[in-house]
């Protein structure tokens with residue numbers, strides 16, 4: 001058991017390095033790489049590792065959660081019996097903060113931790129993190145990774161000790177399969193639901209309660225015992241996908257629980273029982289922007305002021321993800337992921353989630369530059385948001401079916417040439433009607449921003465901060481009327 005644990009921990013630590021090595025590509029490609037590389041690693045380390053062994057990934061998540069929680073709590077150890085982990089966590093925190101001045105404050109410490117260990121290992125010189133203990137920890141990880149024999153000296157290594165402690169705690173908590181359930185304490189800020197509670201909330205996941213299907217699984221509307229309405233995403237997917245979701249679930253939660261913003265759809269809690277993994281979100285009563293633009297034809301959206309306000313709300317949510325959450329984990333900017341609450345305030349949903357389930361994005365929103373360079377950046381997300389702005393202006397879907405069997409056209413191809421030619425009126429959604437004289441200036445500013453977002457090269461596109469400024473100006477103009 002001890003050898004197996006150590007072997008698995010080394011396997012997982014190897015993936016930690018892969019994560020840091022691919023960080024520039026973003027999380028979605030990281031997860032893609034994760035899947036591909038995991039097979040290679042598996043055979044390098046021990047061919048007998050099978051899917052059942054993946055549960056230690058959750059043990060690893062548990063560990064990072066515990067460390068992270070310790071760092072944030074800044075109080076006496078929640079781990080109680082483990083002051084060593086507490087002081088280790090503090091040390092990692094200091095190391096991470098001293099290394100960069102900026103967004104570690106708000107970004108995921110787990111990511112920072114991975115980066116720190118990754119670069120210390122790669123340097124293989126006295127630690128560039130400044131603290132020898134971090135370096136020696138990373139050396140320990142390195143040693144375990146490199147050792148294919150599972151030799152006895154691993155039993156005394158700090159890595160083994162940590163892994164062992166994590167494992168013991170999981171078993172002591174009564175669940176070797178679903179450690180996060182047993183340690184809900186460490187998923188601070190999220191509610192842990194039992195499956196029975198969610199069965200009750202959704203009338204046993206009835207067809208009547210089903211509100212959609214996405215890459216994570218089926219979405220149900222439900223009501224909790226306290227009367228609050230929620231949207232519940234349940235992993236009703238293939239068994240292969242379920243295995244993958246099992247691996248990434250803890251990782252996903254560590255990201256999502258940190259993200260709070262008035263223009264993001266909040267994650268309320270989760271449930272993890274046997275093969276079931278469910279995410280419980282705030283309920284967005286008025287559905288998606290996509291549905292209103294392309295299916296429902298809601299009269300509420302038949303005003304330029306409302307459309308610009310929705311665009312601004314969404315841009316603020318994405319700006320938060322880019323700058324304040326310190327991570328480009330959002331790979332699903334599209335109008336179906338911009339949801340509207342009961343006050344018609346737009347909130348971005350699915351951040352993080354789609355990035356784990358998909359490699360690059362949805363057709364129609366994929367950055368033109370990504371198609372040639374295969375690298376996703378914040379500017380790829382700006383491109384996708386530009387497509388959303390064009391949908392808002394034109395009322396057209398991202399890909400327009402060709403008339404009379406002609407080749408389908410993207411909304412970018414449809415809208416950009418007339419805008420550049422100064423013929424904006426030609427492409428505006430007729431349901432809203434031509435902007436009045438004073439409105440025209442505001443709508444023009446949105447159009448001008450949109451075409452900059454969909455520039456072929458990322459360097460010519462604006463930042464999310466500039467987009468927010470332009471949309472604020474545009475809304476100000478229209479509100480002054």
Ligand SMILES: Nc1ncnc2c1ncn2[C@@H]1O[C@H](COP(=O)(O)OP(=O)(O)OP(=O)(O)O)[C@@H](O)[C@H]1O
Nearest residue numbers: 211212213214215219231281282283284288350354
């Ligand atoms: N919090 C929510 N409140 C209300 N409806 C929601 C909520 N989350 C999702 N939905 C609805 O459920 C449907 C499916 O959503 P989901 O986010 O799972 O997939 P998607 O965004 O359509 O696709 P993908 O997962 O590929 O991005 C959407 O049409 C959306 O309108």
